Amino acid sequence: MATHAGGLTGTRTVRTRGLQRGFGDRTVLDGLDLEIGAGEFVALLGRSGSGKSTLLRALAGLDRDVAGSGLIDVPEKSSVVFQDARLLPWQRVLDNVVLGLSGPDAAQRGRAALAEVGLAGREQAWPHQLSGGEQQRVALARALVSEPELLLADEPFGALDALTRLRMHELLRELCVRHRPAVLLVTHDVDEAVTLADRVLVVDQGRITVDTTIDLPAPRSHRQPQFLAYRESLLRALGVDQQKG
Amino acid sequence: MTASVLARPRTSAEALPARRPRRRLGPGRAIPFGAALGPLLLLALWAVGSAAGWLDSRTLSAPWTVVTTAGELIADGRLQDNLAVSAQRAGLGLAFGTVIGTVLALVSGLSRWGEAILDGPVQIKRAIPGVALIPLLVLWLGIGEQMKVTTIVLGVFVPVYIHTHNGLRSIDSRYVELGESLRLRPAVFLRRIVLPGALPGFLLGMRFAVVGAWLSLVVVEQINSTSGIGYMMDLARQYGQTDVIIVGLVLYGLLGLLSDGAVRLAQRKALSWRRTLAD
Numbered sequence A: 001m002a003t004h005a006g007g008l009t010g011t012r013t014v015r016t017r018g019l020q021r022g023f024g025d026r027t028v029l030d031g032l033d034l035e036i037g038a039g040e041f042v043a044l045l046g047r048s049g050s051g052k053s054t055l056l057r058a059l060a061g062l063d064r065d066v067a068g069s070g071l072i073d074v075p076e077k078s079s080v081v082f083q084d085a086r087l088l089p090w091q092r093v094l095d096n097v098v099l100g101l102s103g104p105d106a107a108q109r110g111r112a113a114l115a116e117v118g119l120a121g122r123e124q125a126w127p128h129q130l131s132g133g134e135q136q137r138v139a140l141a142r143a144l145v146s147e148p149e150l151l152l153a154d155e156p157f158g159a160l161d162a163l164t165r166l167r168m169h170e171l172l173r174e175l176c177v178r179h180r181p182a183v184l185l186v187t188h189d190v191d192e193a194v195t196l197a198d199r200v201l202v203v204d205q206g207r208i209t210v211d212t213t214i215d216l217p218a219p220r221s222h223r224q225p226q227f228l229a230y231r232e233s234l235l236r237a238l239g240v241d242q243q244k245g
Numbered sequence B: 001m002t003a004s005v006l007a008r009p010r011t012s013a014e015a016l017p018a019r020r021p022r023r024r025l026g027p028g029r030a031i032p033f034g035a036a037l038g039p040l041l042l043l044a045l046w047a048v049g050s051a052a053g054w055l056d057s058r059t060l061s062a063p064w065t066v067v068t069t070a071g072e073l074i075a076d077g078r079l080q081d082n083l084a085v086s087a088q089r090a091g092l093g094l095a096f097g098t099v100i101g102t103v104l105a106l107v108s109g110l111s112r113w114g115e116a117i118l119d120g121p122v123q124i125k126r127a128i129p130g131v132a133l134i135p136l137l138v139l140w141l142g143i144g145e146q147m148k149v150t151t152i153v154l155g156v157f158v159p160v161y162i163h164t165h166n167g168l169r170s171i172d173s174r175y176v177e178l179g180e181s182l183r184l185r186p187a188v189f190l191r192r193i194v195l196p197g198a199l200p201g202f203l204l205g206m207r208f209a210v211v212g213a214w215l216s217l218v219v220v221e222q223i224n225s226t227s228g229i230g231y232m233m234d235l236a237r238q239y240g241q242t243d244v245i246i247v248g249l250v251l252y253g254l255l256g257l258l259s260d261g262a263v264r265l266a267q268r269k270a271l272s273w274r275r276t277l278a279d
């Protein structure tokens, strides 16, 4: 087993060993092992209630009240994107983006991050004046403005319509190419996973049961036969029978 | 040809039976100067009653008598002097009370220990009417300004505390989680999330507090006072001058309305990020 090499030289950003989490006497994560390489885009699939959010919250350090054990190694610089955009309604858009920043160039960096997500000129708007997709783009800008080594996203596009979601996929891919964070994207959507990720994981019974590297050239399309093959095998792993469905 | 095709759907739409417009559930558009309507109606009733002779001038002086009396009181400077004294008492009491209420609410809202220690006593104070404390305060502080301002402070800090504390505690936990995920320093968390989140509650508390300040003022000024609007009214009672008493009452009412209006204005300015039923 390789020794842990921290920061830029290491190829691994996230590592968990024997991660255990439960609520009451119900075990949700049961000795889960996970590794994510630097700059790697990983999508996490799993049935509803399989513990995807529990895992993500454990990695984000947001589960202090949850009983559990195990080893977690995540970079200090990590960001979370929630399913709801979670903008502070009493702060203008720019102030929301720079919330976690300090220093004299914060506003400058915030403006640049907003421009990257296509929202230049909306800095002084209130969050309620933005559409759902725009709010989620602000949340992306807020997550990326701190140049994180790890981006944790829990169904960030779940509340958006199909068309907006496709746009957001493109945006997310561009941003990830530019900023190169490692990404763990929790999603319900197998197509989303195959389109975006370098690797797709399926969690079941508290462990990772499928770990598939998606070896498809960009741009990926639903029409590629390999795309359909990946899609079908993942659906089967999730217990969805294509023939009957 | 094309025109007739385009026109057809419109005619068919017009031919449809008129649909009942959707009922709106909010209160609807604001009436211009709506807030002045009720008081003006009251004033009109009073004027008509006095002119028609239904109201005895010894029971209730006519509006115009009150206006002339107010003019006389202003001319000899009594009104301004007494008003200045009263305003100073209310202002001081309001300022101290607001600061104390806010600080207590922050301490008790942000720490379990603070809540355990502070919340009980404030609730007890809340259950005791301000008037009931005056005898004790007179024994402790005498009958000077200190006692008067203290009484007002005690009336003011409770609503500020209650509503600010409630505002703090009802901040959505998702925002707290956001703060944790961004690793905000406690000072930033306080300034960006806690204080703005509690601001609506604080401002609601302030609306009760300003009115409470004037109410406490009335009470303290009519006991052992030698200046202030309350004193002016008490003196008028001894000489049977209803008009002066009414000038005092109108003044209290105006001050209450004005200060409440000021807080509401501040509310509208500070909470412009909100979209509510009232908008």
Ligand SMILES: Nc1ncnc2c1ncn2[C@@H]1O[C@H](COP(=O)(O)OP(=O)(O)OP(=O)(O)O)[C@@H](O)[C@H]1O
Residues within 6 Å of the ligand: A023, A028, A046, A047, A048, A049, A050, A051, A052, A053, A054, A055
């Ligand atoms: N705070 C909590 N208290 C009690 N049980 C919880 C809590 N949070 C999650 N659970 C339980 O843990 C299990 C896993 O929940 P989790 O939210 O991780 O599922 P998920 O995979 O994210 O599901 P979904 O796809 O529906 O979001 C569920 O059975 C859920 O009921």
Ligand SMILES: [Mg+2]
Residues within 6 Å of the ligand: A052, A053, A054, A154
């Ligand atoms: Mg979930």
